[in-house]
Amino acid sequence: MTPHDTAALPAFLQACQHAIGADQVLDDPDDISPYVTDWRRRYVGRACAVLRPASTAEVATLVRLATQFGVALVPQGGNTGLAGGATPDASGRQAVLSLRRLDRVRAVDPINDTITAEAGCILAHVQARAADAGRLFPLSLAAEGSCTLGGNLATNAGGTAVLRYGNARELCLGLEVVTAKGEVWNGLRGLRKDNTGYDLRDIFIGAEGTLGIITAAVMKLYPQPTARITALAGVASPQAALQLLALARDTAGALLSGFELMSDFCLRLVTHHFPSQRYPFAVPHAQIVLLELSDGESEAHASQLIERLMERAFERGIVDDALVAQSLAQSNAMWALREHIPLAQANEGLNIKHDIAVPSSRIGEFIDTTDAAIAAAVPGARMVTFGHLGDGNLHYNVQAPAGVDPRAFLAEHQARVNRIVYDSVHAHHGTVSAEHGVGQLKIEDVARYKSPVELELMRALKATLDPGNVFNPGKVLRCG
């Protein structure tokens, strides 16, 4: 957005106060502070105000005012994003548009199997409302107690159930969006089939607030599974884990709902930093797979399937060891190992993070070649590799060599390590951001690795839908 007259800011704020009430326009630095710092505290911006509308109509009014006064809007939900997408820049001329007060579940339709909820609904509340109606809303991630449905859609969030149910995009049937003209597009149709031209919904999903403000969505619901069975398998390599994935798909089909990979080093970090967590096997294994089946039939049926799967895997020499949870407590303990990895990694010290995806079939080759390139460039660097193997999505993180100061390590090696990893991702036909989006963190990487044709199409979309660059400038792609 073109730099506007700072003198216009007081008039803008006054107009906003008139539109949504003075107490919903925050401009005290102490009140604003939590909204201008991202979850990882990597980005701290400034804002002329935080605007807290309570309805779609109020959002539309604020967008019209922002256009009129030349103030850029940074949409924000739970502020749990990991790419700095919801943090304003340092100019102090952008306003944060918090959607948190749009928090109504508008309808649950058990026959159409849908829930219609506003953008500011906390994800866990959407799950709970679905459960109250005897249905499952399967989107699930560690930030679900704080992140919002609007943020989930704007980042096309993934999480632990993508393998079976898909990511936020695949769960969404319709959107309500405020456009840059301050008009409301009501696309809350809840249809599973609608071939009437361009799919506008998909354009706004994953756009990180750069094309429009999502104010509500219709999301798919599913039957609650009757039984969940969790297991751990020790395997010798990522390739063996991929063989197990193929076998699990053959054996369990659509019942396979989770397939996570964790390297031995990941679990060593967990048991070191959290002594209450136990290494699950008597002897170490290079890679550990956590897999889960969700069965609509019965506990016995799920148990039979997982036993058959493990028998086949042992017969073929794919797995070296396996443990099947016999109780909910054991299942929770298995998931706890996986969930403690990011915390253990944080306790170990700053590290270089990558949230990447390559086609599942190429994951083994990607890990081998990239590990080797990093070992050559930074001898002793420790690889913390884990993630949603079933989705081809790895958290491929690099920790300083033992005894090396993490800050010094990052200062010296971050740029080089990023280049090695992202060049390798590109060579393996992957993406530099699988789940967390681009925000401001990966804007240069997107410019580097996307083709000129793709970038031009993206800029054309942005110029058409947001010609004044009102929505979240400086995120996802550079304009102009």
Ligand SMILES: Cc1cc2nc3c(=O)[nH]c(=O)nc-3n(C[C@H](O)[C@H](O)[C@H](O)COP(=O)(O)OP(=O)(O)OC[C@H]3O[C@@H](n4cnc5c(N)ncnc54)[C@H](O)[C@@H]3O)c2cc1C
């Ligand atoms: C502990 C932890 C674990 C996580 N695990 C996962 C995971 O497994 N999978 C995963 O995908 N992500 C994960 N994340 C990242 C994050 O939780 C998700 O990206 C989440 O979807 C963001 O939702 P939010 O409401 O916090 O969005 P915010 O952080 O507030 O915003 C994220 C982006 O969306 C835009 N935005 C927000 N609301 C709207 C709206 N209504 N309309 C238009 N644009 C909007 C913002 O401008 C910003 O660009 C994790 C984060 C944490 C802290």
